[in-house]
Amino acid sequence: GAVVSQHPSRVICKSGTSVKIECRSLDFQATTMFWYRQFPKKSLMLMATSNEGSKATYEQGVEKDKFLINHASLTLSTLTVTSAHPEDSSFYICSATYMTGNQETQYFGPGTRLLVL
Amino acid sequence: AQSVAQPEDQVNVAEGNPLTVKCTYSVSGNPYLFWYVQYPNRGLQFLLKYITGDNLVKGSYGFEAEFNKSQTSFHLKKPSALVSDSALYFCAVRDRGPGGSYIPTFGRGTSLIVHP
Numbered sequence: 221g222a223v224v225s226q227h228p229s230r231v232i233c234k235s236g237t238s239v240k241i242e243c244r245s246l247d248f249q250a251t252t253m254f255w256y257r258q259f260p261k262k263s264l265m266l267m268a269t270s271n272e273g274s275k276a277t278y279e280q281g282v283e284k285d286k287f288l289i290n291h292a293s294l295t296l297s298t299l300t301v302t303s304a305h306p307e308d309s310s311f312y313i314c315s316a317t318y319m320t321g322n323q324e325t326q327y328f329g330p331g332t333r334l335l336v337l
Numbered sequence: 338a339q340s341v342a343q344p345e346d347q348v349n350v351a352e353g354n355p356l357t358v359k360c361t362y363s364v365s366g367n368p369y370l371f372w373y374v375q376y377p378n379r380g381l382q383f384l385l386k387y388i389t390g391d392n393l394v395k396g397s398y399g400f401e402a403e404f405n406k407s408q409t410s411f412h413l414k415k416p417s418a419l420v421s422d423s424a425l426y427f428c429a430v431r432d433r434g435p436g437g438s439y440i441p442t443f444g445r446g447t448s449l450i451v452h453p
Contacts, residue, residue: 226380252441263427263445264381313380323388325431326441328373328381 243314360428
């Protein structure tokens with residue numbers, strides 16, 4: 221199947237600093253990538269939809285200036301958590317849409333564990 | 338609007354026994370249906386999907402799921418559970434009708450625990 225990578229897999233930072241998380245589709249081009257946040261033992265919360273070459277579409281309640289998303293190419297989307305605070309600590313997962321013919325499937329990255337001290 | 342329900346927070350099964358993880362959905366059109374598995378501290382792995390065709394879909398690791406349109410269900414099954422199947426399982430649906438939402442909706446997840 222299609223492979224999606226995330227970097228870093230784990231990051232610890234001080235409160236007030238910014239953290240950038242990369243999401244790459246390794247063997248396919250993804251016009252659309254998604255960013256999710258997952259709390260312990262909870263389902264995925266969609267944060268935003270990222271389309272290559274255009275502004276991301278944020279879900280209600282997600283701060284655009286807090287979670288900056290850039291989709292610079294068909295294989296790379298980045299999420300920057302600006303001025304991180306302890307409440308931003310979470311597991312962040314990206315996914316990319318893989319098209320085969322007229323069928324699409326989302327493939328997920330391995331996730332990034334963010335801990336803000 | 339589309340929605341997914343996974344009625345069980347947790348499913349317990351003995352190794353070697355058959356397992357079922359339930360999922361029901363609601364969409365306005367014809368659905369795309371998916372199952373994903375998540376191991377601790379990992380991202381989601383695609384297991385299988387139903388788009389059209391046979392109602393019984395076979396996927397990775399011996400899992401299968403049966404699409405039942407009349408009951409709007411897409412239960413995940415495996416004939417013989419392994420301890421290594423213990424994980425969090427997510428069902429997802431995407432409406433593929435005209436004007437349907439492009440983004441899949443995920444269930445809240447079901448924790449499967451397989452006891453030795």
